[in-house]
Amino acid sequence: MAAHESTCVPKSRFGKWMDVRLPIGRLVHDQLVDFPTPRNLNYLWTFGSILSFFLMLQILTGIVLAMHYQPSAADAFDSVVRIDRDVNFGWLLRPLHAVGASMFFLAVYIHIFRGLYYGSYKAPREILWIIGVLIFVAMMAAAFLGYSLPWGQMSFWAVTVITNLFSSLDDVIPGLGTTVVQWLWGGYSVTGVTLNRFFSLHYLLPFVIVGLVGLHIWALHVVGQNNPTGVDIKTKSDAVTFYPYATSKDAVGIFGFMILFLWFVFFLPDYLGHADNYIPADPLVTPPHIVPEWYFLPYYAILRAIPSKLFGVIAIFSSLGVLLFVPWLDTSLVRSTKYRPFYKWFFWLLVLSCLALGYLGSKPADGAYVIWARVFTAYYFAHFLIVLPLMGLIERPKRVPGSITEDVLGPEGTAGAAATGKKG
Amino acid sequence: MAIDVVEPDRRDFLTLAAGTFVAVGGAISLWPFIDQMNIDAGAQSLASIEIDIAPVVVGQAITVMWRNKPVFIRHRTKEEIEKALAVDVKDLPDDIARNEGLPASALATDGNRTKPGHENWLIMVGICTHLGCIPKGQTLSDKRGDFDGWFCPCHGSHYDTAGRIRKGPAPRNLEVPIYEFITKTKIKIG
Numbered sequence: 001m002a003a004h005e006s007t008c009v010p011k012s013r014f015g016k017w018m019d020v021r022l023p024i025g026r027l028v029h030d031q032l033v034d035f036p037t038p039r040n041l042n043y044l045w046t047f048g049s050i051l052s053f054f055l056m057l058q059i060l061t062g063i064v065l066a067m068h069y070q071p072s073a074a075d076a077f078d079s080v081v082r083i084d085r086d087v088n089f090g091w092l093l094r095p096l097h098a099v100g101a102s103m104f105f106l107a108v109y110i111h112i113f114r115g116l117y118y119g120s121y122k123a124p125r126e127i128l129w130i131i132g133v134l135i136f137v138a139m140m141a142a143a144f145l146g147y148s149l150p151w152g153q154m155s156f157w158a159v160t161v162i163t164n165l166f167s168s169l170d171d172v173i174p175g176l177g178t179t180v181v182q183w184l185w186g187g188y189s190v191t192g193v194t195l196n197r198f199f200s201l202h203y204l205l206p207f208v209i210v211g212l213v214g215l216h217i218w219a220l221h222v223v224g225q226n227n228p229t230g231v232d233i234k235t236k237s238d239a240v241t242f243y244p245y246a247t248s249k250d251a252v253g254i255f256g257f258m259i260l261f262l263w264f265v266f267f268l269p270d271y272l273g274h275a276d277n278y279i280p281a282d283p284l285v286t287p288p289h290i291v292p293e294w295y296f297l298p299y300y301a302i303l304r305a306i307p308s309k310l311f312g313v314i315a316i317f318s319s320l321g322v323l324l325f326v327p328w329l330d331t332s333l334v335r336s337t338k339y340r341p342f343y344k345w346f347f348w349l350l351v352l353s354c355l356a357l358g359y360l361g362s363k364p365a366d367g368a369y370v371i372w373a374r375v376f377t378a379y380y381f382a383h384f385l386i387v388l389p390l391m392g393l394i395e396r397p398k399r400v401p402g403s404i405t406e407d408v409l410g411p412e413g414t415a416g417a418a419a420t421g422k423k424g
Numbered sequence: 425m426a427i428d429v430v431e432p433d434r435r436d437f438l439t440l441a442a443g444t445f446v447a448v449g450g451a452i453s454l455w456p457f458i459d460q461m462n463i464d465a466g467a468q469s470l471a472s473i474e475i476d477i478a479p480v481v482v483g484q485a486i487t488v489m490w491r492n493k494p495v496f497i498r499h500r501t502k503e504e505i506e507k508a509l510a511v512d513v514k515d516l517p518d519d520i521a522r523n524e525g526l527p528a529s530a531l532a533t534d535g536n537r538t539k540p541g542h543e544n545w546l547i548m549v550g551i552c553t554h555l556g557c558i559p560k561g562q563t564l565s566d567k568r569g570d571f572d573g574w575f576c577p578c579h580g581s582h583y584d585t586a587g588r589i590r591k592g593p594a595p596r597n598l599e600v601p602i603y604e605f606i607t608k609t610k611i612k613i614g
């Protein structure tokens with residue numbers, strides 16, 4: 001599994017005995033202690049650890065919430081209110097899970113844009129990137145299923161609208177969409193039957209994500225981490241060991257992010273949600289303005305930007321699907337956007353488009369809002385399908401440093417570091 | 425050591441046949457795990473209801489639940505019927521009747537959206553054909569959209585007084601379920 005040679009020397013008798021039977025100690029030593037980490041990583045590289053932290057936190061809080069939650073149409077809403085009001089520490093556990101989901105997405109968006117900026121998807125990290133996209137999609141599914149569980153008005157109508165996306169398949173093969181949607185619902189409409197199965201799947205998906213994260217980290221440890229220069233580790237002086245250097249930096253990142261997270265948990269637990277979700281689900285009344293959770297707003301804006309039902313749905317799925325092809329759409333020979341003077345501007349234009357789509361997704365779908373949503377949707381796709389392939393061909397990148405050490409210490413420092421072979 | 429040419433052939437066949445059996449058997453045994461999610465017998469058996477519509481006066485509308493879906497029953501006024509009749513079917517975004525009781529090719533005329541002799545009653549599933557919200561228009565205070573029928577607030581679909589889509593992202597007219605008049609004031613849906 002490791003790209004570097006194992007330096008593990010078990011000392012104790014038990015350690016030696018285990019090492020020839022199940023070398024877990026060796027795995028931990030090689031992958032989490034002695035693993036070579038680029039010496040120039042910035043705080044954007046702590047988001048991987050932040051994400052792992054949130055995955056574990058969601059599973060832990062989820063399992064205890066499930067001890068009090070009732071997945072039936074009659075009891076779900078009340079059981080969630082009971083968690084808030086009566087269950088010991090329920091007031092804390094539920095916001096940890098609900099705000100945790102929001103923060104999980106904030107972190108994953110930063111993590112994804114980090115990858116896009118520094119070209120972390122480029123060879124040999126294509127598989128690493130693709131697994132990342134799959135994790136992202138699984139997270140979206142998990143969060144969507146989780147949001148249905150409190151069975152408030154927003155839960156109910158979000159489930160109705162999102163599952164109905166599949167009914168657009170009726171426009172491809174008549175009857176197919178209805179069949180799929182009724183299969184998802186287990187009825188002629190969204191009912192408690194739907195809620196029950198969504199709970200089962202909400203419990204399952206995080207463990208699927210754990211499996212995918214395992215593959216993601218495996219792939220990462222085969223090819224090694226990228227870094228802000230995009231230059232590979234070449235000599236010993238380019239790298240530091242994972243422990244204690246990366247682990248302590250990650251700890252700082254996690255604590256920093258926790259301040260933001262816990263501030264919401266303690267002071268604004270409902271701020272990121274929607275007030276209508278405190279009205280019990282009513283299948284006869286649609287709320288006047290349905291909005292998804294903030295982290296889905298850009299996709300919602302894309303859906304509504306397109307006047308045809310089928311093509312709106314195709315656009316949503318393509319906006320995710322296009323990410324899978326990014327490693328091959330980018331033709332640049334340079335990884336890091338730091339050395340790409342023109343592409344840099346387009347990168348920030350993409351960030352702006354996504355933020356703008358998020359804003360537009362929260363607004364009613366009429367007038368100027370729709371026009372702007374179309375403009376930014378067009379740029380979103382143009383970025384990946386036109387800008388990314390073309391820029392690599394026409395742009396002249398700036399000089400890339402010869403090594404990570406040179407970037408950190410300058411040319412003289414490189415000579416010194418190479419001579420002594422010392423670590424940073 | 426001569427090479428036996430028959431033996432490998434037979435083995436190839438057996439491997440292929442066994443592989444096929446495993447693949448087909450595997451696929452078939454998946455079916456129960458998929459089909460369990462389909463609508464169960466209990467939900468299917470609740471498939472029809474009877475409603476007394478005598479109390480619904482002209483201009484009024486009621487909503488009843490059928491198969492867990494809201495069904496709109498509107499006692500239309502003369503003006504509403506005339507308005508629906510005045511539209512040329514060719515100008516409609518969806519010119520199909522969407523009436524379960526008629527052939528799939530029937531045109532979306534007002535007559536095809538109602539029952540002969542009972543044109544004052546419009547009965548349809550109250551679920552927007554876009555993404556499934558419940559359109560507004562059942563109570564007097566509701567916004568009824570640009571065509572005085574129903575208006576779906578979710579993404580802005582406007583339906584006319586025959587429940588036909590006129591403007592907005594919804595692709596189809598509101599669906600007319602299978603129903604019949606048992607007496608003049610009693611209907612059976614489903």
Ligand code: HEM
Nearest residue numbers: 058059062063065066069098101142143146147149203206
């Ligand atoms: C990928 C990890 C996960 C994500 C992104 C996630 C997301 C969510 C979201 C967005 C909600 C709605 C919160 C609200 O508005 O109240 C929710 C609720 C819930 N989740 Fe999760 N979840 C995850 C993992 C889990 C796990 C492993 C379980 C274990 C069973 C679980 C159990 C629950 C329960 C019981 C609820 C309903 C109670 C409530 O609404 O607070 N979740 N989840």
Ligand code: FES
Nearest residue numbers: 552554555576579
């Ligand atoms: S669900 Fe009615 S307009 Fe979208």
